Amino acid sequence: MNPTLNITSVEELLNFSATSPSDTRLLLQHVLQKNHAWIKTHLDAPLTTHQHHQFVQSQRQLAQGVPLAYILEEKAFYKHLWHIxxxxxxxxxxxxxxxxxxxxxxxxxxxxxxxxxxxxxxxxxxxxxxxxxxxxxxxxxxxxxxxxxxxxxxxxxxxxxxxxxxxxxxxxxxxxxxxxxxxxxxxxxxxxxxxxxxxxxxxxxxxxxxxxxxxxxxxxxxxxxxxxxxxxxxxxxxxxxxxxxxxxxxxxxxxxxxxxxxxxxxxxxxxxxxxxxxx
The missing domain is CATH 3.40.50.150 (Vaccinia Virus protein VP39)
Known part of the structure; x- marks a missing residue:
């Protein structure tokens, strides 16, 4: 059973996600369209049903071997962050x-x-x-x-x-x-x-x-x-x-x-x- 299925807040997701902490943070930033600083200061922010579904789907893609860059649709390289x-x-x-x-x-x-x-x-x-x-x-x-x-x-x-x-x-x-x-x-x-x-x-x-x-x-x-x-x-x-x-x-x-x-x-x-x- 995936423990993230009943999670309702940012903090719970960060604490109980089966994905690595760094990947969890990046997926969460992608789903919420927020940066790392916002995540750190809004740990009690609730997740909508749609956001929760998006995260679970992204997590499944990652588990299936889909590269993180394709899920996030971006990758840092040289001096910029690129659309990928x-x-x-x-x-x-x-x-x-x-x-x-x-x-x-x-x-x-x-x-x-x-x-x-x-x-x-x-x-x-x-x-x-x-x-x-x-x-x-x-x-x-x-x-x-x-x-x-x-x-x-x-x-x-x-x-x-x-x-x-x-x-x-x-x-x-x-x-x-x-x-x-x-x-x-x-x-x-x-x-x-x-x-x-x-x-x-x-x-x-x-x-x-x-x-x-x-x-x-x-x-x-x-x-x-x-x-x-x-x-x-x-x-x-x-x-x-x-x-x-x-x-x-x-x-x-x-x-x-x-x-x-x-x-x-x-x-x-x-x-x-x-x-x-x-x-």
Whole structure:
């Protein structure tokens, strides 16, 4: 029997929920649409029948393995809180390293033109735009649902006075106007189709098209490396996130295509996580 079924107040729910204290608090904040400070100072606040039902349903989803970010429809990443749905990947800390690396390159010039391919929820393009308002940033995705979420996040995370990325629905370069760029970034799908990791954790609930490009897991990476060179200005750079075991493979393809100063960087766990190079 679920002990939360007869609970009628905030305090009772916090004390008797079978969910972990941190998850209980976040679910409760989501259901009540209140922040942590309000919860702490309104422990005796009653729960309506609807609020109680919402909490129990959310708790059941969590028990069934639905990621908390999808239940809350938001996830903290980098410097913002992002709107997230099952149409897009859940942001992961490793991608913050890709943003930092791109900013290192962008700091070298006051302005320029950058594109993110496969933007998903827009976390990379919008984060870069917030830090570099003088840069013109384009972002693309094959999914119209993902682009809609990205546009929502731009309104949510950028001030009205700040420029916003230009959005394109495109299968990689297919619908992108003929333009060369100072920088190209992407966190493409890179997990092999039959990789057992796809059955673990949150991955079964996330959009598979954003996780796996095909049998080897390298199809999207190879396509982007081979097609991006001609879309870069001389001295322009390409930065890609990839799997922990794909660093050497990416380096070889970068060098074969003709990129210079090819480098692989690691994440906080010391694993190869992104590779880049200059035209």
């Amino acid at each position: 749905t099952p149409d897009v990947l859940i942001p992961r800390p490793e991608t913050e390293h890709l943003i930092e690396w791109a900013l290192e390159r962008m700091h070298l010039t006051q302005n320029g033109h950058l594109i993110e391919l496969g933007t998903g929820s827009g976390i990379i393009a919008i984060s870069l735009q917030a830090e570099k308002p003088r840069w013109t940033i384009w972002a693309s995705d094959l999914s119209s649902a993902a682009l809609s979420i990205a546009q929502t996040n731009a309104k949510r995370c950028l001030a009205p006075s700040q420029p916003t990325p230009f959005w394109y629905q495109s299968n990689w370069w297919q619908n992108i106007p003929p333009q060369t760029f100072d920088g190209i970034v992407s966190n493409p799908p890179y997990i092999a189709q039959n990789d057992p990791h796809l059955l673990q954790g949150s991955l079964p609930h996330e959009p598979q098209i954003a996780l796996t490009p095909g049998p080897t897991g390298t199809e999207a990476l190879e396509h982007l490396i081979s097609t991006s060179f001609e879309r870069l200005k001389p001295g322009g750079w390409l930065l890609l996130e990839h799997g922990f075991d794909q660093g050497s493979w990416c380096q070889n393809i970068f060098k074969t295509i003709g990129f210079r100063q090819v480098e692989t960087r690691q994440d906080l766990a010391g694993l190869d996580r992104m590779t880049g190079g200059y035209r």
